[in-house]
């Protein structure tokens with residue numbers, strides 16, 4: 094029984110043809126030893142029965158995937174009588190690559206020019222005669238889904254079965270390579286190999302490892318000195334042979350399609366490229382990026398505040414009361430009630446309260462990301478950074494740092510150059526991570542409720558600017574050397590999908606919540622213990638251990654305008670985890686006076702100016718312990734970890750002091 | 763064609779496959795193939811930001827966010843590629 098195999102790119106319509114030909118007779122079988130499925134079925138045509146085989150879809154027949162090897166081994170070893178190459182007519186250039194490889198194998202090929210209806214719709218026209226003549230094989234237009242052209246296809250295929258034709262293409266790979274092929278072919282002939290010698294020769298020149306191994310283990314060949322030395326020579330000379338061969342295939346295709354396929358003049362510049370002319374423009378790109386970010390922050394506040402604002406706060410308050418009442422009714426010890434309501438609810442609650450805003454912010458960021466805009470932003474920054482002598486790709490790690498600096502620093506691994514990587518690592522903490530958001534949000538609520546978006550925008554911007562400045566300084570002082578140069582790829586814009594945006598948002602928010610439940614919980618617990626000890630002192634007062642630490646640290650921040658022990662202790666806790674700043678403030682402030690909202694407490698402890706200097710301090714100062722640990726791990730050096738912790742503190746302090754001093758001079762308070 | 767694509771990459775500020783496709787009058791699918799061929803043969807090197815964080819991230823609550831953040835790709839012409847262009 095003669096066999097007809099269906100080969101083609103994925104999604105070209107092989108299975109549709111297979112089903113149309115075999116009807117209900119098909120069954121699914123497994124290849125021995127491989128996981129790839131092939132289907133086999135029977136076709137009755139002209140009183141004869143044919144075996145039809147549906148092979149896995151592949152783009153080429155190299156040795157680069159299991160599918161490819163399965164498909165090519167089937168064609169070369171099982172030798173089907175005819176190979177029907179299913180070609181997607183709407184994408185003929187790409188599909189013909191596989192065709193050239195089939196021809197190289199010497200297979201008897203019939204082309205099913207499938208999706209002919211779609212091609213027509215797209216106004217692609219074919220000169221079928223010329224196509225067929227140049228390829229040297231029959232070309233049959235088909236619309237498999239409507240069973241059109243299939244009779245013709247089968248008639249042509251069956252006709253080929255008994256025909257003795259040499260389908261080896263009239264494909265020259267250039268003089269040099271053709272010579273090499275002939276030489277190898279001579280050595281390979283009459284060695285009784287599983288594959289045609291011409292094909293093996295080509296594969297050897299392409300550096301196909303699978304075939305190299307095959308000939309190296311072949312008894313007739315690995316004893317032939319002549320062949321071994323030929324292979325040896327090949328290895329030294331065959332530098333760009335592979336490229337040349339692949340290139341020739343593309344040229345061969347071009348030559349064929351140029352004259353026999355016409356595609357309508359499609360949009361000379363695509364929409365994406367038009368938009369990019371503006372978005373990545375040298376002068377416009379940066380302002381547009383800034384504007385978009387401003388919009389994002391503004392929207393975060395409008396939506397987060399006006400629509401969702403206070404929801405979470407009320408939930409937490411209600412929850413807190415319920416739990417407290419419950420604890421009282423079951424007569425829990427006073428310390429437990431205090432721990433739960435004043436420690437956990439006030440502390441962790443202060444952090445969780447901002448979940449709605451964070452949801453909105455990361456949703457908007459997800460939109461930018463999924464639409465493809467973020468890649469443009471990275472590109473715009475890339476240019477700026479290169480102009481500063483920094484590795485442009487650093488900005489990608491910086492964007493990741495907006496979520497969390499730990500993965501941000503991890504992302505610097507993609508920078509190959511040691512110098513680039515170290516700089517990117519050292520400046521990443523200035524990227525304002527998600528954990529710092531609640532701090533800003535509380536202070537904004539207390540002092541700048543009308544300008545939340547703007548304040549956030551300037552904080553993030555300041556973080557970026559400080560990072561760039563420090564990067565510049567580092568690259569000129571600490572480390573000198575060449576940066577390697579990567580070009581960014583801008584994917585086409587697309588409509589963001591709800592799924593992607595939600596997933597992106599959830600990844601960030603769940604991280605945030607997880608931290609609230611673990612790290613922040615632990616930090617709050619420790620701080621609470623410090624705040625109520627030693628026994629006998631008034632809890633949460635300056636006399637507690639926590640208060641004493643705060644008092645001891647507070648003078649450091651006097652020049653920056655905030656020298657309360659609460660602020661100092663908050664910053665101290667922030668080194669354990671950034672949310673610790675707000676959790677601590679929530680706890681120590683709520684404890685002072687029953688029922689005092691954190692915002693009110695902060696309004697009485699800070700002024701607008703000191704609020705700004707405090708926010709700048711939290712933006713820039715020492716990153717959290719996890720980040721410092723990551724710096725150590727990634728640089729493999731305690732020295733750099735310590736350096737990171739200290740220099741960021743110095744920068745943060747300097748920034749806060751400058752803002753406070755200059756602000757005071759200018760008459761702000 | 764492969765060399766032309768390589769040249770386009772060399773001369774561009776950023777890589778847009780649709781752009782290259784229109785310039786060389788080829789389909790985007792074909793340009794995508796050309797990229798994967800060039801990468802496979804070692805003339806180009808991709809540096810994508812995906813999956814560089816799986817290893818040490820277990821303890822990091824933001825681990826998820828880094829794997830899917832900015833799946834941007836950057837591409838570099840390797841020395842082999844530069845040599846080819848110089849020829």
Ligand SMILES: Nc1nc2c(ncn2[C@@H]2O[C@H](COP(=O)(O)OP(=O)(O)OP(=O)(O)O)[C@@H](O)[C@H]2O)c(=O)[nH]1
Pocket residue numbers: 101102103104105106107108109110149150151207208209210211235236237238239
């Ligand atoms: N418009 C149109 N659609 C077609 C034609 N042939 C197949 N299709 C559709 O194209 C899609 C892919 O067809 P399949 O037969 O699954 O393709 P395949 O080559 O088996 O794909 P893989 O198994 O992934 O390699 C299906 O949705 C078919 O209905 C055609 O001639 N015209």
Ligand SMILES: [Mg+2]
Pocket residue numbers: 107108109
């Ligand atoms: Mg299929």
